[in-house]
Amino acid sequence: MAKTLDLMGVDEITDGDGKKHDWRAExxxxxxxxxxxxxxxxxxxxxxxxxxxxxxxxYALMALxxxxxxK
Numbered sequence: 001m002a003k004t005l006d007l008m009g010v011d012e013i014t015d016g017d018g019k020k021h022d023w024r025a026e027x028x029x030x031x032x033x034x035x036x037x038x039x040x041x042x043x044x045x046x047x048x049x050x051x052x053x054x055x056x057x058x059y060a061l062m063a064l065x066x067x068x069x070x071k
Contacts, residue, residue, distance in 0.1 A: 002027060002066035011070065024067040031060050 005013070005023055012020045035041055036053075041060040043050035050056055 002063040006066040024069065027063060028067045031064060035060075 002023070011022065011024075013023050014020050031041070040053040040057045042053045042056050045051075
């Protein structure tokens with residue numbers, strides 16, 4: 001999602017209630033809230049190897065790479 005929105009040049013998305021969201025800031029905050037003390041991420045629901053911190057951390061870091069504020 002982050003890669004697509006970034007490539008499309010979308011800075012805000014609008015939800016069903018018409019509220020605008022800075023997706024970069026909200027995604028960064030959501031991932032920061034879920035980051036473990038050792039710096040990794042993991043999904044407690046271990047479908048598709050999402051319980052593997054190496055895989056999930058890689059995905060989280062890739063998503064964050066698209067969340068840099070636009071200058």
